[in-house]
Amino acid sequence: MPKRNDLNQFGRFTEPAVLILISLAECPRHGYAIARDIDQVTGYKPGPGTLYGALGRLETRGFIRPQSEDHIDGRCVYELTSTGQKALSERLDAMAAVGRIGRNRLDGCPV
Incomplete structure (x- = not known):
């Protein structure tokens, strides 16, 4: 059974969750900026349902949080928490x- 701060708990949503955490590891961003960053880095463009569903799950589990009450152009800006940093580090390792x-x-397999 996955621990509460383990990214395996996301099942088929683990990859989008990891990509979001990687994006937020650089700096706080709102949803659109996260999607744009993921697309620029990987060529994968998460749809709104995937993106905002993953953001909600990450926030609920304490991996990310809204950055104060400030919003950019009416958009919520998210930042990585220490729990999110730890979970991302473990996943990347x-x-x-x-x-x-x-x-x-x-490399060791003959062709």
């Missing part, structure tokens, strides 16, 4: 470990 294993196997 796990992804890096899997990447190293995959690369080692690929």
Whole structure:
């Protein structure tokens, strides 16, 4: 069973959640700016339902929070929390470990 601060709890929404956290690790952003950043970095453009659903789940679990009551052009600006930083760091470490294993196997596999 996933821990409360484990990104695995998001199931099929884990990838969008990770991408949102990566975007917010750079700086606070509103939803549209998060989507634009994700698109620029990955070429993947999350739809509004995916984006705002993931933002809601991340906020509910304490990984992100609205940045005070200030809004940019009427949009809520989100920032990463310390819980979100920890969860993202753990997830990136796990992804890096899997990447190293995959690369080692690929490099050692005769074609």
